[in-house]
Amino acid sequence: MTDQEVPEFAIIGHPNEGKSSVVSTLSEDDTVRIGPFPGETTVCQTFPVVVDGKEIIRFVDTPGFQNPRQTLAWMQRYKGPGHGIVDAFIEAHKDHLDFMDECELLSPIARGAGIIYVVDGSRPLRKVDRIEMEILRLTARPRMAIINAKESDTQYLDAWKMEFRRQFNAIRQFNAHHATYAERLELLESLKRVDQDWQPALNIVIDVFKQEWDHRIEGTARIIMQLIEATLGLTLTGSIKKNKDAQKVRKELEEKHRSKIEAMEKKAHAGIKKCFKHNIFNLTLPPNSILHENLFSQDTWRFLGLKPGEVVLAAGVAGGAAGAALDVAAAGLTFGVFSTIGGLVGAGSAAISGRRMANLSFKGVKLGRDQIQVGPPSSIQFFYVLLDRALIYFASVINWAHGRRDGDQRGDPDMAGRLKKGYTAFWSARDKKICKTYFDVITQKKSKQREAAANALHSLLKNKLDQLSDR
Structure with missing residues (x-):
């Protein structure tokens, strides 16, 4: 041209x-x-x-x-x-x-x-x-x-x-x-x-716009994939030195773990915003948007599909790290303690204190008090919470016209009260199976199945993003 x-x-x-x-x-x-x-x-x-x-x-x-x-x-x-x-x-x-x-x-x-x-x-x-x-x-x-x-x-x-x-x-x-x-x-x-004379040039413009939109959808899907993979692989380890309170070490690690995941999510959302050329002004989300809530707040988890009792359990494992597995290492060996004992340990739970946990015996092996590991997240619900929040943010970004300069927001209809759960709550059994397969492959480190599972999830995300953008 x-x-x-x-x-x-x-x-x-x-x-x-x-x-x-x-x-x-x-x-x-x-x-x-x-x-x-x-x-x-x-x-x-x-x-x-x-x-x-x-x-x-x-x-x-x-x-x-x-x-x-x-x-x-x-x-x-x-x-x-x-x-x-x-x-x-x-x-x-x-x-x-x-x-x-x-x-x-x-x-x-x-x-x-x-x-x-x-x-x-x-x-x-x-x-x-x-x-x-x-x-x-x-x-x-x-x-x-x-x-x-x-x-x-x-x-x-x-x-x-x-x-x-x-x-x-x-x-x-x-x-x-x-x-x-x-x-x-x-x-x-x-x-x-x-004007008929404009048609050839405008046909090219419209085709380019559509191709560019496809690129943005592709870029958004890639950003969400990177966010999920990074958070599902995040682990932090701390040492329990002599005379140091194990529970204090655990809480410090949990807070650091939460902060890192929140920073990852914030960076991913900024990347999505940039995909759609919003480079200067901050988007003003609807007043009732769940994205105003902290990732690890109980309101977030309630809105995105968990019952109040489940919030305490899922967000309580590893002290509120949204389902993170907390393992205890001894002599360089890490055991999936929480995978076995389930929800016995929660944030502030008296079931097993931080100090008692450091002295647990698991399958006859005495676990020492040398190290505490927080992460990676072991609850698939954490995966869905991250995914839902990314989709909600995407829906807000694509409907924010560049001519906006004020805080007036009609809001996504889903944020107006019609949608009581996240988008993923309404996905088909086949869609959820793709998510479950990917989650298992990443958390269980099944390297041979990794590429196929990632490709399937990537295709699913692109399809869902396309559906949201066509509303």
């Missing part, structure tokens, strides 16, 4: 109508300046969409009209060829301070850009809006109107649509603050129908 073939669209409209939000969302660019005050955009700014180092489409954020009435009056008096009206206006007014904004916003149109006219659909239609529309009609450039439904108020929607049908080649209702990936693609599909 040469520079001349790269589709270019000028985003035009009255100040503070959501132009910059539309640009940011369509270009997936966090750097677009979006302010609360009218007229903050004073010069055209171009935001290219680049995939694999190649520009595939560009959007231009323009100033608002400064003197639309005088501009329209000049254009109505114009006697030259119709295709030259924009160049003639700029040439006639380039040194007039009163028409600086008009010359600036018309400059991309002069070089052949298509027009996307943005209005706030929550307000009534005004005379100045009709004037601006007539100016754009006189440019004779292909144009689409976007009703940026910033609010839920739709009482003026029909009036806007009726007027737009007179003036524009296509109309879209598009909420720049909540537009999903599918809605962005639908808008591009609509642009194809505005």
